[in-house]
Amino acid sequence: MPPQGSDGALLPRQPPAEWARGSIQEVAWAINANHGGGYSYRLCKLGANGSGVSEACFQQNVLRFAGAHQWLQYDNHTYQYDRQVTLPRFEIPLVLVTEGTHPAGSEWARVGVPSCRLCDQSICGPGTLPNMSDAFVPGYWMGNDTYYGGEEWFQEEVCSQHCAGHNLTACPPGMTQFAEPLPSISGYSGLWTRQGMPYSLVDRVVVPSELEAGEYLLSWRWDCEHTHQIWQNCADVRLT
DSSP states (O other): OOOTTOOGGGSOOOOOEEEOTTOEEEEEEEOSSOOOSEEEEEEEEOOGGGOOOOHHHHHTTBOEEOSSEEEEEEOTTEEETTEEEOOOOEEEEOOEEOSSOSSTTOOEEEOSSOOBOSSOGGGGOSOOOOEEEEEEOOHHHHTTOOEEEOHHHHHHHHHHHHHHTTTOSSOOTTOBSSOOSSTTOOOSSSSSTTTOOSEEEEEEEEOOTTSOSEEEEEEEEEEOSSSSOEEEEEEEEEEO
């Protein structure tokens, strides 16, 4: 794994998924720690040798979601004693935000699973921005892992995770950020933070027909609500 702070655009390219222009394609991501908020998928056309990747480029092609629903896809490695269980997909409503988005006119999807509301997160502090040059080792929490952000920011994170239901398998009745889309579909991290939820959130997105054919980078961007965090990932795509 590259060290923290590495530029993901410099990673070796992988065999691309092929998407036809004007088609509807399936995408998915999984929740490890449910910070709430919303996410979007974007495309950026690559220049020679993979050049030209930037946030501005991605913002020119924010993909629209298709339909009014998304799905929970459970892990196919779910075991009950010695038997592997394959579960069907479960449909939940897709909640989109189109007003006040950036760039104007784009849309993002609300994280469809609510975290818990055991307490009001405003009690945790004003929302301290992390200082990424300040490293510390909170040995009392998760061994001797080194964390960045500063002690004050870290303590606000611990408080926020407590309010959101850290390590609860599901939220207590009536104590969710918003109504559960299905019974017991809520929580912050599942049973263990490093395991996360046992399912992925599956969406369908529309590939613009007016885009040129060629090599692209697909960006998944998650703007969190509970914390000052933006999570991103990318994938290689070829439009045909």
